[in-house]
Amino acid sequence: MSGLDIAIDRKAFPAVGTTAERLLYRDFRLSVEPGSFVALIGPSGCGKTTLLNMVAGLDRDFVGQVRTVGGAGPGEAPPSPRFAYVFQNPRLLPWRTVRENVALALDADQLARGLVDRFVDLVGLTEAADQHPERLSVGMQRRAALARAFATEPDVLLMDEPFVSLDEATAERLRLLLLDLLAVRPATVLFVTHDTRETVMLADRLIEVAGNPVAIVRDVRIGLDASGRRDATARAAVHARLFTEGHPVLVPVGGDRPAGGALEGRR
Amino acid sequence: MATGSGVSSTLSRIGWTLVSLAALVAVWAVAAALIDSRVLPSPAAVLAAAVRDSATGELPYNVAITLGRVVVSFSLAMVIGGAIGLALGRSPRADRFFDGWLIVLLNIPALVVIILCYVWFGLTEVAAISAVAINKIPNVAVTVREGARALSRDLDEMATVYRFSWRRRLRHVVMPQLAPFLAASARSGLALVWKIVLVVELLGRSNGVGFQLHLYFQLFDVASILAYAIAFILVVQAIEILILQPWERAANRWRR
Numbered sequence: 309m310s311g312l313d314i315a316i317d318r319k320a321f322p323a324v325g326t327t328a329e330r331l332l333y334r335d336f337r338l339s340v341e342p343g344s345f346v347a348l349i350g351p352s353g354c355g356k357t358t359l360l361n362m363v364a365g366l367d368r369d370f371v372g373q374v375r376t377v378g379g380a381g382p383g384e385a386p387p388s389p390r391f392a393y394v395f396q397n398p399r400l401l402p403w404r405t406v407r408e409n410v411a412l413a414l415d416a417d418q419l420a421r422g423l424v425d426r427f428v429d430l431v432g433l434t435e436a437a438d439q440h441p442e443r444l445s446v447g448m449q450r451r452a453a454l455a456r457a458f459a460t461e462p463d464v465l466l467m468d469e470p471f472v473s474l475d476e477a478t479a480e481r482l483r484l485l486l487l488d489l490l491a492v493r494p495a496t497v498l499f500v501t502h503d504t505r506e507t508v509m510l511a512d513r514l515i516e517v518a519g520n521p522v523a524i525v526r527d528v529r530i531g532l533d534a535s536g537r538r539d540a541t542a543r544a545a546v547h548a549r550l551f552t553e554g555h556p557v558l559v560p561v562g563g564d565r566p567a568g569g570a571l572e573g574r575r
Numbered sequence: 576m577a578t579g580s581g582v583s584s585t586l587s588r589i590g591w592t593l594v595s596l597a598a599l600v601a602v603w604a605v606a607a608a609l610i611d612s613r614v615l616p617s618p619a620a621v622l623a624a625a626v627r628d629s630a631t632g633e634l635p636y637n638v639a640i641t642l643g644r645v646v647v648s649f650s651l652a653m654v655i656g657g658a659i660g661l662a663l664g665r666s667p668r669a670d671r672f673f674d675g676w677l678i679v680l681l682n683i684p685a686l687v688v689i690i691l692c693y694v695w696f697g698l699t700e701v702a703a704i705s706a707v708a709i710n711k712i713p714n715v716a717v718t719v720r721e722g723a724r725a726l727s728r729d730l731d732e733m734a735t736v737y738r739f740s741w742r743r744r745l746r747h748v749v750m751p752q753l754a755p756f757l758a759a760s761a762r763s764g765l766a767l768v769w770k771i772v773l774v775v776e777l778l779g780r781s782n783g784v785g786f787q788l789h790l791y792f793q794l795f796d797v798a799s800i801l802a803y804a805i806a807f808i809l810v811v812q813a814i815e816i817l818i819l820q821p822w823e824r825a826a827n828r829w830r831r
Contacts, residue, residue, distance in 0.1 A: 366732050391736060399733040403751040403829040412747055413737035440829040460737060 310376035310389045310463045311342040311496055314363060319355075319370035332358055333370070334521040342378045345490070345497040347511035349504065355522050356500040357396075360466045363498065364393050376464065392462035392495075394470040398453040400441040407437040410456045418461065427459040428452075430492065431485060447478040451485065458489050465495040471506065483509055487537060508547045509537050616798035625802035633787070638806055641772055641784040648707035649761075649768045655708065656715025657757060661749070663716065664723020680713040685771050689778060698779040707771045714767070715760045722756030754826040761819060769811055 319333040332355040340346050348356050361367035363374050376389040400409045411424045428437050431451040441449050450470060457465060470486075471479040483506060490497070501507055507514055508530060516526035528550065536542040600618050607617040616624075628634035663670040663677075689706040696702035726749065734744045750757075776785025784803050791799040 361732075364736055366735060393733075393736040395729070395733070397729060399729050401730065401747060401751070403826075404747060408747075412739070412743060442829065456737070 309342045309378070309494060309496055311344070311378050312338070312340040312363065312464060312498065313375040313377050314338040314340070314359075314372075315374070316359070316362065316370055316372040318372065319358065319362065331521045333372075336372075336522060336524075338515065338524070339377075340496055340498060342496055343494055345499065345510060345512045346515055347499045347501055347507040347513070348515050348517060349501055349507055350517035350522070352502070354517060354520070356517065357468050359522075360393070360468050360498065360500060363464075364391055364466055366393075389463035390460060392457035392460050392465050394453050394457045394465070394467045396469050396472060398441065398449040400449060400452055400456075402440060402442050405438045405440055406433055406444070406452045406455075409441065409452060410459050413456050413460050418459065423459045423461070427455040427489075430458075430489060431455040447474060447482065450474070450482055454482070454485065454489060458493050458495075461493065462495050465497045467497060467499045469501055470499075472502070479506075484538070486510065487534070491534070504551045505543070505547055508532070508543050508550065514550065613795070614797055616801065620798045621801045621805065624796075624798040625806060628799065628802065634803065634806055637782060637784050637787050637803070638810060640782050641769070641776065641807065642810060644704060644707065644772045644776070644783065645765075645769045648704045648772065649711070649764060651704070651708040652711035652715055652764060652768065653757070653761060656712040656760070657719045657753070659712065660716040660719025660756075661723045661753070664720040664726070670720070677713050677716060680709075681717065685710045685774065689771070689775055693779045700780075703772075703775045703780055706775055707768055710771050711764050711768055715764060718756050718760040719753060722753040726752055751826070754823075758819070758823045758826065762815075765811060765814065765819070769807065773807075 314337065316333040316336040318331075319336075321330045321332065323329040336359075348359070350356055358367060362370055362372075365374075400406075401412070404412065407424060407428060410428055411419060414423060425434075425437075428434055431454050433448060433451055433455060436444055436448060441452060444452070453470070471482050474482065487510070499510065509532070511530050514526065514528050514530055515524055517523065518525050530546060530550070532542060532546060536546075604618050607615050607620075625634060659673075663673060688709050692702040692706035692709070696705065730748050730752075734748050739748065772783070773785035773788065776783035777789045780786050784807050787803050788800055791797075791803070
């Protein structure tokens with residue numbers, strides 16, 4: 309497993325037509341310890357997804373570098389670390405079945421070790437494995453996306469609001485599933501969300517960002533243990549401590565974004 | 576689509592097609608009887624000509640020759656045109672540069688391409704096949720370019736993150752998205768290609784349906800001309816129904 313050392317010296321969206329250049333990041337630094345779960349929380353449109361894309365190597369148009377650290381045995385350089393990315397939309401190939409979608413992301417060795425069936429089974433999609441994604445419910449599609457991400461045995465798992473726009477019961481089941489999957493197959497997780505309750509339940513560490521260019525305004529450990537994460541009372545206590553005591557930036561209602569005002573950014 | 580009512584509506588559509596074709600033959604028979612001339616032979620005379628040339632093996636041989644040319648030039652045009660379309664759709668710079676070339680190629684009359692190929696490469700099989708393929712390539716390229724411009728960026732990023740090889744990406748991510756565009760150009764392509772193949776054969780080959788038509792034209796044998804034409808229409812329709820349509824259905828099976 310590897311951690312992350314993120315150093316973005318400069319990232320801007322270039323000017324287009326009458327829209328001026330927009331500076332998103334300047335001298336932004338973030339280190340993520342191997343095996344930790346970091347939630348990145350902040351107003352819409354401030355550039356959190358852009359950060360994930362830069363880490364994933366999808367957006368290379370920036371000054372700075374993203375290094376993976378640690379991982380392999382002592383003194384060894386980590387072999388090129390594997391990234392998995394769970395996007396806001398499941399991004400499954402609609403013309404391939406669930407099983408094929410998972411299998412296509414794996415290498416020959418992983419296929420030989422039966423990881424497809426193992427993770428399809430772990431996310432509870434064995435019955436639906438030979439269906440095409442569009443025939444599945446939205447919740448099941450997200451399960452398939454989780455199976456694909458974990459089956460690739462990632463060192464670093466990037467997640468961009470993976471449980472957004474689901475009903476609360478489904479989202480909760482998927483969060484529990486994510487905890488189960490991480491227990492089976494640990495990974496370093498960088499998780500973008502708006503949902504403060506989700507953050508408390510899942511994350512070891514909360515990074516709150518805001519501003520333009522983006523800066524870290526809060527960096528706290530949450531540190532619920534495995535049973536605390538599943539305990540509503542323990543979660544509520546931590547949530548109250550972190551979000552309701554004179555902290556104006558985020559409205560502490562699960563999944564809701566701040567209503568109006570300067571914080572409602574571009575989506 | 577594969578519901579019970581779908582099957583019965585397909586059957587009724589086939590039924591209507593048969594009725595309308597029978598009516599066409601009837602009109603033809605009546606007209607031929609009224610005119611009573613060699614220039615418009617009756618359906619029976621055409622059938623007799625078809626039977627006669629089938630018995631000697633001439634008709635099946637020439638249809639097979641022409642079909643072979645159609646298959647080779649059609650495949651070449653689809654592969655080359657598809658590759659060009661994909662490249663232009665993905666690279667705006669290349670598209671800006673080659674767009675003019677494509678417009679020129681689209682507007683060259685088929686006959687000019689055929690004549691130039693025969694002049695430059697001689698009256699050879701290669702020249703004949705190239706001439707047909709060159710006529711079709713720009714159409715395929717233009718259609719596939721539209722599809723390539725609309726390729727999903729989301730799926731492209733997914734394929735990048737999960738390290739798809741270029742081959743895997745082409746087969747599982749790109750081709751399924753291009754399938755409707757390839758199907759559209761295959762449809763129109765087949766119709767165009769076989770007509771051009773006949774012209775190519777007429778001008779510079781010594782076998783094939785086009786050559787036979789030329790021969791019977793000199794003999795003023797309209798019944799045989801119609802017999803060859805109808806035989807080839809049947810073959811092309813069979814390809815459409817037995818190969819293209821099932822392929823399209825298979826490619827669309829995943830749709831809800």
